Amino acid sequence: MQHIIDRFISYVxxxxxxxxxxxxxxxxxxxxxxxxLLVKELTAIGxxxxxxxxxxxxxxxxxxxxxxxxxxxxxxxxxxxSPDFKGEGVKPQIIANYSGGDILLNAEQxxxxxxxxxxxxxxxxxxxxxxxxxTTLLGADDKAGLTEIxxxxxxxxxxxxxxxxxxxxxxxxxxxxxxxxxxxxxxxFGAAWAYTMDGSQIGELEYENFNxxxxxxxxxxxxxxxxxxxxxxxxxxxxxxxxxxxxxKGETPEExxxxxxxxxxxxxxxxIEESKVELIIRDHxxxxxxxxxxxxxxxxxxxxxKFAKQFGEDIAVVEIKDQYYNMKEKVEPVKYxxxxxxxxxxxLGIKPLIKPIRGGTDGCRLSYMGLPCPNIFxxxxxxxxxxxxxxxxxxxxxxDVIVKIAQLTATTDFSDPEILKPxxxxxxxxxx
Numbered sequence: 001m002q003h004i005i006d007r008f009i010s011y012v013x014x015x016x017x018x019x020x021x022x023x024x025x026x027x028x029x030x031x032x033x034x035x036x037l038l039v040k041e042l043t044a045i046g047x048x049x050x051x052x053x054x055x056x057x058x059x060x061x062x063x064x065x066x067x068x069x070x071x072x073x074x075x076x077x078x079x080x081x082s083p084d085f086k087g088e089g090v091k092p093q094i095i096a097n098y099s100g101g102d103i104l105l106n107a108e109q110x111x112x113x114x115x116x117x118x119x120x121x122x123x124x125x126x127x128x129x130x131x132x133x134x135t136t137l138l139g140a141d142d143k144a145g146l147t148e149i150x151x152x153x154x155x156x157x158x159x160x161x162x163x164x165x166x167x168x169x170x171x172x173x174x175x176x177x178x179x180x181x182x183x184x185x186x187x188x189f190g191a192a193w194a195y196t197m198d199g200s201q202i203g204e205l206e207y208e209n210f211n212x213x214x215x216x217x218x219x220x221x222x223x224x225x226x227x228x229x230x231x232x233x234x235x236x237x238x239x240x241x242x243x244x245x246x247x248x249k250g251e252t253p254e255e256x257x258x259x260x261x262x263x264x265x266x267x268x269x270x271x272i273e274e275s276k277v278e279l280i281i282r283d284h285x286x287x288x289x290x291x292x293x294x295x296x297x298x299x300x301x302x303x304x305x306k307f308a309k310q311f312g313e314d315i316a317v318v319e320i321k322d323q324y325y326n327m328k329e330k331v332e333p334v335k336y337x338x339x340x341x342x343x344x345x346x347x348l349g350i351k352p353l354i355k356p357i358r359g360g361t362d363g364c365r366l367s368y369m370g371l372p373c374p375n376i377f378x379x380x381x382x383x384x385x386x387x388x389x390x391x392x393x394x395x396x397x398x399x400d401v402i403v404k405i406a407q408l409t410a411t412t413d414f415s416d417p418e419i420l421k422p423x424x425x426x427x428x429x430x431x432x
Contacts (some may be wrong), residue, residue, distance in 0.1 A: 001128065001392050008130065008147040008395065009092050010037075011079075012139040015416055017087035018080040018177045019180075025055040025183055026080065026173035032056055034079045036148065038171055045154040045170070058171040061180055062153050070165025070410045072390070074194030075152070075402060076362055076373065077145030077228045078175030080199045081137060082384040091133040100125040106388065114386050120201060120381055121389075128392040137139045138388035140380030145197035146171060148378060151395075152402035164406035170194070172362055178323055181365035193337045193372045195405070196363040202394040203350050204377035207331040207338050209281040209357040210261070211289040212323040215296055217243060217279075220315050223272040233272070234311060239303060240268065240275040243316070246299045253428030261292060284326055284356055293320055324360045327367035327374070334372050336414070341376055344404035350397055353377075376401060 014034045020029040026032060035056045042050045042060040049061040058079075064070055083088040094101055097246040100122055111134030115121040129326045130137045149169050156162055168191045172180040175198075199206060209315040223237030247263045256262045261283030269276050281296070307315040331338065338354075345352045357364075363373030381395030 001396060004151060004395050004399070005094065005128075007151060008140075008143060008390075008392075011143040011146055012090050012092055015088040015090070016080045016139070016173075017083050018176040018179075019083060025179065027177060028080075028178070031173045035171065037149070038079065042153070042169070043077055044050045044151070046157045047153060053183075053185070056173040057184060059189060060153075060167075060169050062156060062163065062169075064166040064410075065160055066163050066410050067386055070164040070191055071192040071414065072168060073148045073405070073409055074168040074189060074371070074373075076170045076172065076189035076194050076196045076199055076366070077142045077378070078172045078180050078362060079143065079146055080173050080176050080180075081139045081143075081162045082141065082176040084384040085137045085386065087137055087139060088136065088140055090136045092138065093131045093133055095129040095131060098125055098127055098129050102262060103129070103131060105131060108269060109134060111386060112230070113389065115174050118382060118387060122202075124391045124393070129389050130392060131142065131389040132386050134386050136384075138380070138390065139386055140378065140390040141383040142175070142198045142378060144378040144380050144398070145389050148197050148395055148398040148402060149408070152399045152406075155399065155403055156406060160401065162407055163410040165410050168194070168408055170364065175362050180362040181369060184362070184366060184369070186312055186366065186369045186371045187270075189371065190369060193334060194363070194366065195337075196366075196373055196375045196403075197342060197378045197398060197402070198363070198381075199357075199363045199375050199377035200381060200383070201353070202377050202379060202391075202397055203345065203353040205338065205341055205345065205352050205354050205374065206286060206357045206376075207335075207354075207374040208328040209324070209326055209360045209375075210284055211286055211325050212360055213281045213289070213293055213319045213320050214323055215279050215281060215293075215318060217296075217316055217318045218278045219270070219275045219301060220245070221272050221274065221276070221313065234274050234307065234315070235317075236275040237270045237272065239307075239315065240270055240277050240406060243277060243299055243303060244268075246302075250296075258357075261285070261288055263296075280323075281320070282358075284328075286326065296320060315368040324364050325368060326362040328365040328371075329373055329410055331372050336372065337372060338374050340408055341374060341401070341405055344401050344408055347404055347408075348397065348400050350401070
């Protein structure tokens, strides 16, 4: 496993934090340092058609080694890291044969990764973990995915007896700020379908995600000397507070799970004269998603009606922009691509955890761009923070899944996709 560790560490020690305030692609020039390294690695291991475009999108090809026709498939991951937490100066720590107890990340700051709080740790007792030093994120999201894809391609090249069709790999910038698929050339990529290696714990397999929108509401006010303000002052901050209070109770990220949608206020700023509220709107169900957006408009209309006479014009202005949609609509017609990944995991003794994503990936955008793209585990936990970690064994299993998917694709008769569905034995009825 050392080569996996070495490759992963070489990636995470390169700062690739993206920037939502930038208008360029990539949003930060430092992302290109890793992108160019990936080009060199893909070329060095023997991949063909290795390219990087002006926007930092990296692609490469593993040619087919069989004579019969096989669908071209792809594997995709992103190389940027989240701006939510510091990504510069990553110092990975290797915890061999994890004992199941607390892990001291940083003695000076007394930062501890504990299974008492992060209970998922306990399932990796005895394994090798890679953690942060408590001062940065790790970058397993999604440099674990990069490691797995490159390592799987290298393995297939070194083991030509494993049958596979043509495989395309793609690495994107700026996924963490919602732009990873913006300039992805699906036609150039040329795959019938693909998989993002961007999930969390081992076994995850996802083809449903949120419908997503972002909303910005600007509230106006009137500033008057507080000693003479009665009937004259309008404090925009209080109106913004009323708006937030009018959102449904119990429908926030911290109070929802599974298929439950939410409203999430992400930013609040203001003064008496002007305040701004930013929030994100999420729901797996399209009808409920549309109702959520409509509710925001209704609350704003009521506020405007309330202040129409006093203010003389709309005191609140709302802008809602859709961000991405549930990939389920595009993947279900070709559900066999999910069945293929599920079978690959089962063949390897991995229990598939098929569940909805409470978020989105490049894959959901790519699915609507004509490239159906379910999401597979990359192995990491606690993304975007100092408690992030990844078990090396999970990365190895993800590599195995990629290889098995490639092998199954080359040996499956896709004219009969039912063959991929796991058999469900009927329970025998007991004789009375």
